[in-house]
Amino acid sequence: MLYKKYKLTVVSILAAGLFLSFFPAVNADTIKIGASAPKTGPLAGGSTVTFWPNVKLWVKQVNDSGGIKLKSGKAKIELIEYDDRTNPGEAIKNIQRLATQDKVDFILAPYGTGFNLATAPIFAKFNYPLITHTAITDKVEALTKRYSNIFFTLGTTTDFAGSVATVLGKMKAAGTIGNKVAMVNVADAFGIELANAARPIFKKAGFDIIYDKSYPLGSPDLSPIIRGAKGVKPDAFVAWSYPPDTFGLTAQAKVQGLNVKAYYTAVATAFPAFGGKFGKSAEGILGAGGINPDTKAMKDYFASHKAVTGKTPDYWASGMVYATFQILRTAIEAVGTKDRKAVTAYVKSNTFNTVMGKISFTNQINKKYWTVGQWQNGKFYGVSSTGRSGEKAAKVKPKW
Amino acid sequence: MDIVIVGILLGGAYALMAMGLQLQYGVAKIMNLANGEMLVAGSFAAFWFFTSAQVSPLLAILVVAPMAFIFNWLVYKIFMRYLVKKARSEGQLEVNSILSTFGQSFILVGLMLALFGGEYFSYSYLEKPYTLFGQPYELNRVVAFLFAIFFCCVLYFWLNRTRLGLTLRAVSVNPEASGLVGIDVPNISALAFGLGGAVTAVGGSLLSMFLTFDASVGVIFTMKALVIVIMGGVRDIRGTILVAFILGLTETAVASLIDPGLTLAAAYLLFILILLFRPEGIFGKRST
Numbered sequence: 072m073l074y075k076k077y078k079l080t081v082v083s084i085l086a087a088g089l090f091l092s093f094f095p096a097v098n099a100d101t102i103k104i105g106a107s108a109p110k111t112g113p114l115a116g117g118s119t120v121t122f123w124p125n126v127k128l129w130v131k132q133v134n135d136s137g138g139i140k141l142k143s144g145k146a147k148i149e150l151i152e153y154d155d156r157t158n159p160g161e162a163i164k165n166i167q168r169l170a171t172q173d174k175v176d177f178i179l180a181p182y183g184t185g186f187n188l189a190t191a192p193i194f195a196k197f198n199y200p201l202i203t204h205t206a207i208t209d210k211v212e213a214l215t216k217r218y219s220n221i222f223f224t225l226g227t228t229t230d231f232a233g234s235v236a237t238v239l240g241k242m243k244a245a246g247t248i249g250n251k252v253a254m255v256n257v258a259d260a261f262g263i264e265l266a267n268a269a270r271p272i273f274k275k276a277g278f279d280i281i282y283d284k285s286y287p288l289g290s291p292d293l294s295p296i297i298r299g300a301k302g303v304k305p306d307a308f309v310a311w312s313y314p315p316d317t318f319g320l321t322a323q324a325k326v327q328g329l330n331v332k333a334y335y336t337a338v339a340t341a342f343p344a345f346g347g348k349f350g351k352s353a354e355g356i357l358g359a360g361g362i363n364p365d366t367k368a369m370k371d372y373f374a375s376h377k378a379v380t381g382k383t384p385d386y387w388a389s390g391m392v393y394a395t396f397q398i399l400r401t402a403i404e405a406v407g408t409k410d411r412k413a414v415t416a417y418v419k420s421n422t423f424n425t426v427m428g429k430i431s432f433t434n435q436i437n438k439k440y441w442t443v444g445q446w447q448n449g450k451f452y453g454v455s456s457t458g459r460s461g462e463k464a465a466k467v468k469p470k471w
Numbered sequence: 472m473d474i475v476i477v478g479i480l481l482g483g484a485y486a487l488m489a490m491g492l493q494l495q496y497g498v499a500k501i502m503n504l505a506n507g508e509m510l511v512a513g514s515f516a517a518f519w520f521f522t523s524a525q526v527s528p529l530l531a532i533l534v535v536a537p538m539a540f541i542f543n544w545l546v547y548k549i550f551m552r553y554l555v556k557k558a559r560s561e562g563q564l565e566v567n568s569i570l571s572t573f574g575q576s577f578i579l580v581g582l583m584l585a586l587f588g589g590e591y592f593s594y595s596y597l598e599k600p601y602t603l604f605g606q607p608y609e610l611n612r613v614v615a616f617l618f619a620i621f622f623c624c625v626l627y628f629w630l631n632r633t634r635l636g637l638t639l640r641a642v643s644v645n646p647e648a649s650g651l652v653g654i655d656v657p658n659i660s661a662l663a664f665g666l667g668g669a670v671t672a673v674g675g676s677l678l679s680m681f682l683t684f685d686a687s688v689g690v691i692f693t694m695k696a697l698v699i700v701i702m703g704g705v706r707d708i709r710g711t712i713l714v715a716f717i718l719g720l721t722e723t724a725v726a727s728l729i730d731p732g733l734t735l736a737a738a739y740l741l742f743i744l745i746l747l748f749r750p751e752g753i754f755g756k757r758s759t
Contacts, residue, residue: 109589110584110589111580111581111584111589111686111687112687113687113688115584115589115685115686115687116589116590116591116685116687116688117591118589119588119589119590120590120591123589157687255731258732284730284731284732285730285731285732286726286731286732286734287731287732287734287735289691290731290734291481291484291485291682291695292477292480292481292484292719292722292723292726293731294477294608294609295474295477295723295726295727295731296726296731298473298477298727299727299731314591314683315591315682315683315684315688318591318593318683319681319682319683322595322598322609322681323609325598326598326599326600326607326608326609326610327600327607328600328607339591342590342591344590344591344592344593348593348594348595349595350595382588382590
């Protein structure tokens with residue numbers, strides 16, 4: 072009875088389905104792209120500023136332009152995205168699934184150093200190019216030797232620590248600051264690695280680390296640290312910090328009046344939320360990363376990022392995330408097919424025009440990147456890099 | 472002196488995190504793993520009021536508290552009631568409520584993610600120095616502390632000096648016997664659960680003045696609250712309050728005198744010591 076009543080509907084749905092399933096094949100090609108990064112968990116706060124909005128922006132822009140140009144015609148992107156819940160095990164499963172079940176043509180690099188390293192073997196196994204955008208480690212040489220498909224763009228730990236020493240060294244040479252540094256770090260892989268790298272470099276640059284402490288990730292009260300640092304009267308304050316503590320330390324430093332000529336916090340200083348929260352007080356604060364926000368390409372990128380996602384990108388890795396997507400598109404279009412090995416080979420030996428400027432790889436490593444930035448007049452400008460153009464001079468931090 | 476003040480301020484913050492859970496776990500017998508998410512929801516509400524309408528978080532709690540109460544009361548009436556009915560023992564109820572509220576915490580995270588997005592949230596309110604004995608402290612921490620003290624006192628006197636408070640304590644000590652003497656246990660439990668949620672959410676609004684938060688940070692607060700409630704003795708709010716302050720003082724003393732890197736170690740050492748020597752918690756009663 073019921074079947075009879077709905078017979079016509081059922082038949083027409085079936086017919087429509089049959090028709091639609093043939094339809095894309097005759098009309099246009101698609102290119103499947105996979106993405107896996109945190110949407111929840113401790114790293115979600117970073118990836119939802121730096122990674123996911125860029126994915127949305129890039130896919131929209133590519134598809135609005137008709138798709139990626141292949142020899143067989145334009146192919147629109149079909150995006151498959153997964154949440155890795157800030158869990159490396161989950162990230163590995165996601166990439167495996169994208170490769171074997173979804174059979175995607177390319178996979179965007181995951182977010183965060185640990186996640187790129189954890190999933191690198193699977194990327195290698197299935198020959199996917201892994202153009203990382205948010206991986207910072209001193210092991211780049213060893214990793215690129217082991218995996219012929221991995222690329223590094225954002226820099227190394229030693230360069231990040233070294234650049235801070237360089238910036239402070241210049242201020243010391245100019246006589247604006249003395250040689251006493253208070254250094255703190257978050258007791259987590261990234262903070263410990265940076266602090267370890269920084270100690271000998273600072274010493275070599277003629278600095279005296281008079282306060283050197285670590286604190287656990289997620290400390291609810293950082294006032295004892297700022298109090299301790301203030302007690303030793305340093306010329307410069309350096310914190311190898313993560314997002315929640317970057318905010319927490321700075322709020323405490325402001326309230327307790329830790330007035331130093333150079334104040335540095337690491338990750339998230341370049342986030343728009345940091346400038347938003349501290350406003351004029353952010354002036355002169357140094358932080359990890361930086362870009363040149365005044366180039367035309369960067370201005371256009373900021374405008375379209377805001378228009379498409381409603382959010383402002385950060386002043387560091389956001390641009391690099393987008394740049395790696397640009398590199399991927401350029402390489403696929405140059406090769407003209409979905410041949411992953413050919414695309415990897417193309418990335419290795421060519422120079423790419425990106426929103427960050429020209430990027431090329433030496434032994435799969437981009438050697439020119441921003442390392443230190445500073446809030447100046449409401450924008451976060453790169454003040455030190457390993458060879459990018461448009462560095463501004465670092466200023467002395469005014470009092471809070 | 473400095474250490475004592477900083478420690479007490481931190482203790483106030485911990486009390487705000489843990490008092491709500493004590494009411495929910497101690498009286499309503501629901502081990503609420505979504506407690507941290509409720510707190511973060513309170514933070515989001517305060518953030519939203521502050522950034523969209525410049526409403527002070529201190530006023531926002533007037534709206535947050537009743538909303539959170541109604542929400543938690545409904546959660547209890549709709550979901551938890553069945554768990555309580557079906558559970559044959561307190562132990563079974565505990566396991567069931569852990570599983571159910573664990574699921575709830577994911578739903579809440581998902582909702583906040585959908586509404587606000589996953590990035591970090593932070594705003595500046597009363598972020599200026601307040602001088603006490605010649606030392607500057609963050610004014611917002613001092614204000615949050617005063618509120619914490621206020622809530623501690625109100626809850627304490629309400630539980631100990633009023634008839635309704637007495638029935639709450641009775642249910643906490645022995646739900647079966649309370650039922651026998653004519654106490655409406657299901658409704659009292661729902662009241663305690665709703666009230667606990669309201670206290671937690673208000674705590675979240677106050678803490679958001681100085682803590683940076685994001686949609687999935689709740690589990691950290693849940694863990695902290697859980698440790699405090701268990702150390703204090705599950706059935707007595709005095710234990711929760713006392714332990715919150717002991718923990719704040721310990722962590723600050725360790726951070727200032729020994730090394731900031733050891734605060735977590737000190738907190739958990741304290742936890743282990745209490746579990747070893749008084750497994751029922753500081754104010755807990757030894758079961759016979």
